[in-house]
Amino acid sequence: MSPRAQRIVGFVAFGALVVVVVVLPTLVSDFKAQQYAYVGIYLIALLGLNILTGYTGQISLGHGAFMAIGGYTTAILMVGNEQFGGPIAGGMRDVWTLPFAALVAGLVGLLFGLPALRLSGLYLALATFAIAVAFPSAVKRFAEFSGGGQGINLFGTEQLTGSSAQRVEILGFTLSYNDWLYALSWSVALPAFVVAWLIVRGRTGRALRAVRDSETAAVSSGVSLARYKTLAFGVSAAYAGLAGGLFAIANTFVNPDTFPIALSIFLLIGIVVGGLGGLSGLVFGAIFVYFLPLWAQGEDLGSILPDRVIEETTKPGGPAIVYGVVLILLMFLIPNGVSGLFRRVGAFLARRR
């Protein structure tokens, strides 16, 4: 396909995504709306991680920690930490904390990107992993700032029980809490998608890919390695922070276990399933990361699969077996993720014409 045709297909696909996102809440239950809100949140985190890992080739096993930084930023700005003996009064409305969540995480990412310049491959993977491992301990250690092990309730009440216990007023509309979450997460995710597309499309994207494909060649063609690697870290961490802030709002609660190490691993799974170095597939990566654990437990599929299968797979351990096997099979079937599948289908259609 010519670049022009590719761009048209891209626009059409994005338009279709927008339509689906807008129409979806009218089709699904209130509870499902909350689930799709999480899909939007994961999408944001995956967009960021893919800029770092997919485009720049730097493996991060610690993106959950950047999400956690964003989540805690949101929580502390909303509730404050005076109650634990900290200096911040809080009182900000949830939405307005999000830019700060992105900013703080992004700054930490930039700072981390500097020493990370010296590391590559697995050494970098271990370094990022160390952050994810150390973060919960740091939270507990600095309890007067973070609330320690008991965590922070974002809305001052007991944890919401998921249903539409509360109604949210915004811009003159009154929405159920879950619909509000859905609207919020996707009205952040869609622009985030566009921004990511703008980043990877032009000069910057080319420079990032050059860094991934050959560092030495990138340097000799005038790309400033240090600048772009650090930049990629910062942008990617900012995305994670934004996602983390939204995650905290959706979860209504943060504590050291809200962002476990497994989260970082799941994000990595998401970008590989979605397709490294592609954006379109990440929507499916996000759906996969959020829903597969639920599907593996038989949720939503009860009417499709025979009872015997459901019975076996819902025994303790069963869902994990299903999850692992499905993940492995996916890697066999779509080696380049969903984005790669799209490209293959596109190439096939182009040849047929």
Added chain:
Amino acid sequence: MTLLELDRVAAHYGPVQALREVSLTVSEGEIVAVLGANGAGKTTTLRAISGTVSRSGTIELDGKPLRGGPEAAARAGIAHVPEGRGTFVDLTVTENLKLGAYTRRDREVKRDLERIASYFPWMAERGGQRAGTLSGGEQQMLALGRALMSRPRLLLLDEPSLGLAPMVVREFFRTVRELNEKEGLTVLVVEQDARIALSVSSRAYVLEVGRVALSGPSSELRANEAVRRSYLGY
């Protein structure tokens, strides 16, 4: 007696056809050269013989068809010294030589190590040195020594002169010649440097875009007007 026979061999890398139709023979005890410009299919011809590229047509060694990958070719007695040396840089000189004898099951490996040392005394003296720390010429010699360790029926040499000083190249080919005369080693050599290739070989083939364009005794080719102009440059 014919040792190697290629009959209408074709090969491709993915969608790119690198060999269209190559037929050639190598007799026992001969040195045969394959000449041609870049991309003519010289390297691919060797890779087709050793099974490192997917191929069609028939390749027979000693009248028996060669099938399977490079492991099978090595077991059938083909030693392939690839372009750009190809030593195990992290292993020592002696370990590299021992690997050459990997497919052999007899107990004479030690005697062969001594035989190699008679050609290249430094390999015995510096047996514990890491191959990666050798000079380019030494690595090429080591690759040759390793190939000899397998007691090959047929030695494939791919661009041995690449990146080496002219003096080192002459030394290398002098050794190959000596091995051919003393031990009856059969060699198929691919070379950019047509002058030296034609001087050591008894026969040669000229490849153009994946086909044999010309073949004959080396002395005749050296006199050939077209060969002289295209490959010898005078």
Added chain:
Amino acid sequence: MLGAFDTAYFAQQVVSGLASGGVYALLALALVIIHRSTGVINFAQGEMATFSAYICWALVTSHGWSYWPALVATLVLSFVGGVGIHRVVIRPVERGSVLRIVIVTIGLLIAINGFIIWQWSGEPQQLQSPFGTDIVTIGDVAVSEHDIGTIAVALGIVVLLWLFFQFTKVGLALRATAVNPEEARLVGVRVTWMLALGWGLAATLGAVAGVLTAPIVGLDPNMMVAVLIYAFAAAVLGGIDSPAGAVVGGLLLGLMLNMLTFFSQYRAFDWFSEELRLPIALLIILVVLLVRPSGLFGHAHVKRV
């Protein structure tokens, strides 16, 4: 409290540090062997080890085997299982991006963990130590037999492996495959079998680490998670492609963690708690890596344009 330097307690901490370090070293060796041949960190290495420990336990408790035959059977089964994993799930994705193989090993991790729970439930079980857990006193230093045995086994295996890699034909072929698989093929090495053999060896090493860990922490589905992280850290600390580095890295890490425990009795270090063991160990390694980006024993790769 600021007591006098307690030599006996210090020595005990050194011994138990070396024992846990020995286990990290074994698992780190497994990671290094796979990384050298397949080019990835095998995330499932810990779960594979746990699975092996469960097999040993099941043979003893459910099938009435006595311990040593069960152990031998476990090691053999683990080797076969490692080879099988390579043939069935790794080989199909070997020619692809490294991350794809990494995700496959994560899939394996999740599936094996699930299978253990599905088959044997998540309840903690007790697996006996091959050496007994009595405490012996040497001078005024009290150490457990299990720790001494663990150190001996770890060192013994390291020596055996070294002999195997250095002096056997197969060992040489394995190293050649790690250095340059294309080239190894040309000299007649059956490379795919060498890779499978590497996975088998790694699985066996993991099995040893597993049966040595279970008696200490209790046999449960997640018992190797922390050990795997330590092993990963040890392997990276040593230089991810260096078997010697993995061993030294493992032992150093084990020692370091126990030294942190030892010094936490002094006021200057009283902020140190067990919970901080892992983060601090990782931070120290990070600092080392910033000074030596390819680990203690790794050599820097020459970059070519």
